[in-house]
Amino acid sequence: MFKINENYLKLPGSYLFSTIAKKVNEFQAANPEKSVIRLGIGDVTQPLAPVIIDALHGAVDEMGKAETFHGYAPDLGYEFLRTAIAKNDYADRGCDIAADEIFVSDGAKCDSGNIQEIFSVDNKIAVCDPVYPVYVDTNVMAGRTGTYDSKTEMWSDVIYMPCTAENNFAPELPKETPDMIYLCFPNNPTGATITKDQLQVWVDYANKVGAVIIYDAAYEAYISEPDVPHTIFECEGARTCAIELKSFSKNAGFTGTRLGYTVIPKDLKCGDVMLHSLWARRHGTKYNGAPYIQQRAGEAVYSPEGKEQLAKQVAYYMNNAKVIKEGLQEAGYTVSGGVNAPYIWLKTPGTMTSWEFFDYLLANANVVGTPGSGFGPSGEGYFRLTAFGTYENTVAALERIKKM
Ligand SMILES: *Cc1c(COP(=O)(O)O)cnc(C)c1O
DSSP, X not given: OOOOOTHHHHSOOOOHHHHHHHHHHHHHHHOTTSOOEEOOOOSOOSOOOHHHHHHHHHHHHHHTSTTTOOOSOOTTOOHHHHHHHIIIIIGGGTOOOOXXXXXXXXXXXXXXXXXXXXXXXXXXXXXXXXXXXXXXXXXXXXXXXXXXXXXXXXETTEEEEEOOGGGTTOOOOOSSOOSEEEEESSOTTTOOOOOHHHHHHHHHHHHHHTOEEEEEOTTGGGOOSTTSOSSGGGSTTGGGTEXXXXXXXXXXXXXXXXXXXXXXXXXXXXXXXXXXHHHHHHHHHHOOOOOHHHHHHHHHHTSHHHHHHHHHHHHHHHHHHHHHHHHHHHTTOXXXXXXXXXXXXXXXXXXXXXXXXXXXHHHHHOEEOEEGGGGOGGGTTEEEEESOSOHHXXXXXHHHHHHO
């Protein structure tokens, strides 16, 4: 008789987005005349930029001719894209990352979930709290997290690093030494960032204790302040302790198109084993490469027109972020994020829990957001609004919130 991976049974149901959908549907059924505005989504809404559509069309046409047809892509990505990434995202920022240290993939969610496979099940992970759920859940599936306590909503073998208003949403070095440290800056869900000096402290710490940092930079394009690092490889010594995950989803609207990449420097070693070799082996065995069509579209992101068009798209969302942040401040809320990230993180008023505020906002402003407690116990008492809606909806939502 076959047996299942019992680790899956340990996962507490993630009811966050299904509960939100259920509550919104119930509200809409009871109030059919009300128009509900959704500022809860973590998905983009603007269409792909013209330069990307052109690249996609061009690549599709190539696929239709024998001379330019492309079959399986190279496992690790086409040279044209890896070279463009190495130049634009690293060399141009003074960072020493070679094209062959870049692994092209179909997105950062898969990579952030899969990367734990190349590490021992005995490793201890440290995560921010609140956190993007993928990091913890994939380690649960691998059997790395111990047992779940439904009261504290914590795993016995996970090191939680609370990120709250008290520490300006920046994690402090953990008391217990981790083997793998997940960091995401600019952060989802809090919208917070850390400075280059603060990140340097983490890099020095990881090198000192022999830990690896898995750095999720999915929101890099939203950075507007000068002292915020665009990549962990701006920090001295990151080549011996860091893996970086990047995505084309949030900077270029590829959430439905799918493209991302992971950087593993060849200097990152356990004894004399390069993690680069293990990930290359994993990619080669389990992955047949991101589609040619998408990789051509990814290349267009780095063209001069691409950069210009995408900067406008990011500016569009960041203008929404400003509308949300300033609107909430005018209405008397305590707000953070929204400056280097498309997420606004607000403190729920008084003693309201995250879910109580969800219900209150839905009932009184017909606006949907995401309860902070859904991202981890330290998210309780907070609430996330996203700047990924349309400008019109964002303005309308804030008008309603101000009238509550
Ligand atoms: C959106 C997001 C990603 C990107 O995922 P893709 O699979 O590339 O679409 C990665 N990390 C975080 C924290 C995100 O919010």
